[in-house]
Amino acid sequence: MKQNVWLLPALVAASALALFAACLLGSTPMSPERVLAAFFGGGDAGDRLVIWQIRLPRALAAYMVGASLGISGAALQGLLRNPLAEPGVLGVSASASLAATFSLYYGLVALSPWILPLSAILGALAATGLITLAAIRTRSVVTLILIGVGLSSFAGAAMSLLMNLAPNPFSLADMINWMLGSVANRSFREIGLAAPFILVGAVILLASRRGLSALTLGEEAASGVGLNLRAQRILTVLGAGLATGGSVALAGAIGFVGIVAPHVIRPFVGHDPARSLVPSAMFAGLILVLADIGVRIIPTSNELKLGVVAALIGAPAFVWIAIRRRSSND
Amino acid sequence: MTDLTVQNLTVKAGRTTLVEGAGFALVPGELICLLGPNGAGKTSLLRASLGLEKRASGMASLNGDDCASLSPMERARRVAYLPQQRPLAWPNAVRDVVALGRYAYGAAPGRLSQPDADAVDRAMETCDLAALAHRSADTLSGGELARVHCARAFAAEAPLLVADEPVAALDPRHQFRIMDIIQSYVARGGGALVVLHDISLAARYASRLIWMKDGRIVADGPPAETLTAERLAEIYGVRARVHGTLVHIEGAA
Numbered sequence: 001m002k003q004n005v006w007l008l009p010a011l012v013a014a015s016a017l018a019l020f021a022a023c024l025l026g027s028t029p030m031s032p033e034r035v036l037a038a039f040f041g042g043g044d045a046g047d048r049l050v051i052w053q054i055r056l057p058r059a060l061a062a063y064m065v066g067a068s069l070g071i072s073g074a075a076l077q078g079l080l081r082n083p084l085a086e087p088g089v090l091g092v093s094a095s096a097s098l099a100a101t102f103s104l105y106y107g108l109v110a111l112s113p114w115i116l117p118l119s120a121i122l123g124a125l126a127a128t129g130l131i132t133l134a135a136i137r138t139r140s141v142v143t144l145i146l147i148g149v150g151l152s153s154f155a156g157a158a159m160s161l162l163m164n165l166a167p168n169p170f171s172l173a174d175m176i177n178w179m180l181g182s183v184a185n186r187s188f189r190e191i192g193l194a195a196p197f198i199l200v201g202a203v204i205l206l207a208s209r210r211g212l213s214a215l216t217l218g219e220e221a222a223s224g225v226g227l228n229l230r231a232q233r234i235l236t237v238l239g240a241g242l243a244t245g246g247s248v249a250l251a252g253a254i255g256f257v258g259i260v261a262p263h264v265i266r267p268f269v270g271h272d273p274a275r276s277l278v279p280s281a282m283f284a285g286l287i288l289v290l291a292d293i294g295v296r297i298i299p300t301s302n303e304l305k306l307g308v309v310a311a312l313i314g315a316p317a318f319v320w321i322a323i324r325r326r327s328s329n330d
Numbered sequence: 331m332t333d334l335t336v337q338n339l340t341v342k343a344g345r346t347t348l349v350e351g352a353g354f355a356l357v358p359g360e361l362i363c364l365l366g367p368n369g370a371g372k373t374s375l376l377r378a379s380l381g382l383e384k385r386a387s388g389m390a391s392l393n394g395d396d397c398a399s400l401s402p403m404e405r406a407r408r409v410a411y412l413p414q415q416r417p418l419a420w421p422n423a424v425r426d427v428v429a430l431g432r433y434a435y436g437a438a439p440g441r442l443s444q445p446d447a448d449a450v451d452r453a454m455e456t457c458d459l460a461a462l463a464h465r466s467a468d469t470l471s472g473g474e475l476a477r478v479h480c481a482r483a484f485a486a487e488a489p490l491l492v493a494d495e496p497v498a499a500l501d502p503r504h505q506f507r508i509m510d511i512i513q514s515y516v517a518r519g520g521g522a523l524v525v526l527h528d529i530s531l532a533a534r535y536a537s538r539l540i541w542m543k544d545g546r547i548v549a550d551g552p553p554a555e556t557l558t559a560e561r562l563a564e565i566y567g568v569r570a571r572v573h574g575t576l577v578h579i580e581g582a583a
Binding site: 216 | 421
């Protein structure tokens with residue numbers, strides 16, 4: 001009812017601005033004219049290289065990762081009827097990250113460039129499937145979060161084991177990248193490998209979004225108004241698994257974006273899960289692009305990892321949302 | 331004319347039999363109250379009748395089509411179902427909650443076609459919710475919320491209604507209000523099957539009473555015929571005096 005007509009245009013404008021700012025800012029300052037010139041194929045070769053090979057792919061990667069986490073978070077929150085559900089909290093990102101690390105560690109990635117995104121997606125689907133199976137058995141939200149904590153811990157432990165056994169410092173650094181999450185040095189090639197999965201996941205989530213509204217009534221009444229509960233669960237798990245897996249393949253595990261963005265967006269869309277998907281995706285993308293700009297311009301000896309910054313902002317927000325939740329809708 | 335026909339229905343959970351050999355028919359123009367103690371199998375009977383729960387044997391059909399093989403949407407267009415548990419996950423506006431009743435017609439709260447919007451408005455009118463349309467559902471009282479759920483069920487404009495304890499936890503005035511709303515729906519040509527625990531309320535509104543105990547239907551007929559002191563003793567284990575549709579329960583038998 002209180003659908004805010006300015007929400008989408010504002011998010012589109014802010015996203016475009018943030019992406020442009022991400023091309024503008026960096027170790028070599030460039031004027032907006034030079035960025036624009038390079039953008040449309042003019043300017044000098046060095047500028048074009050910086051924009052097209054370094055800054056734009058990196059900014060786009062951050063936006064895509066944020067968007068897929070945002071849309072997955074919003075959809076999972078709708079499916080599980082719980083504002084704390086999110087790929088990171090539910091252990092989906094960590095599981096995807098573990099599967100990706102596993103394929104890196106055993107050199108499976110040498111077989112085909114598609115192995116890395118595929119293994120991340122398998123990890124994500126396994127975790128999402130497990131969570132949903134548990135959600136069918138238990139009505140308790142706390143149990144789900146605990147299962148997520150368990151999954152994350154297990155994935156973390158398995159990652160530590162792999163790091164422990166890492167044969168050389170290079171693979172160790174590689175793995176730390178996956179655990180912490182980063183979009184540094186991403187190229188259009190890597191984006192191209194993750195994009196199909198993220199797109200298919202997003203399309204599945206958008207196509208099945210109406211059922212998420214029906215689930216507002218609870219599963220029993222949702223079936224009563226005509227929702228095919230089984231199909232809805234499968235589609236949401238599949239869509240969120242594909243999108244999250246794709247994002248992890250691109251940037252490793254980045255937590256808490258998928259929880260913060262839908263939480264901020266929800267009041268603007270009348271608390272309707274279906275209508276929160278697209279704005280949540282755009283807002284989460286915006287958050288990560290801005291956070292990544294921060295990562296690049298904050299003067300630190302080692303560049304900060306995007307996932308670390310996201311968690312530093314997101315984890316306190318998670319705690320705040322959890323505390324403010326009324327215990328009644330458990 | 332839509333009818334819900336249940337024959338020889340048996341429902342099992344593992345080895346426990348929840349419902350055994352139950353049969354009844356619901357047709358428009360009737361207001362059936364389903365009575366029985368906790369654990370008698372009322373909810374299981376309703377759910378299995380609608381094809382929401384697996385039946386072990388027997389048949390449940392809507393207009394001759396097996397409920398278990400109807401698509402959820404097709405079933406929702408023939409019968410509206412108001413379950414016992416009615417949690418609302420989000421603090422949506424009242425009108426958006428009512429609009430969810432149009433799900434089976436392809437509607438979503440954000441985009442209602444004209445017929446959908448009209449049906450939602452009629453349901454809100456019936457349940458006296460016009461003034462609350464934009465209120466957030468989490469700010470409503472129990473009585474108001476019960477009316478919102480009723481309106482949600484009526485918004486589907488299905489020919490039949492199955493409601494599981496629609497007046498649970500409501501004060502007497504609201505109990506009468508909800509039953510009045512259901513009665514007016516029946517008067518307009520609907521058919522309703524309602525689970526109640528208040529025997530006097532059931533006797534006052536029902537055209538037929540179905541009595542259940544231990545998973546079996548033990549009696550089915552108009553209140554005047556089936557409501558007796560002996561039946562109350564048999565079903566609920568209470569001592570009671572019955573005068574017409576007036577029931578005075580004196581205590582446990």
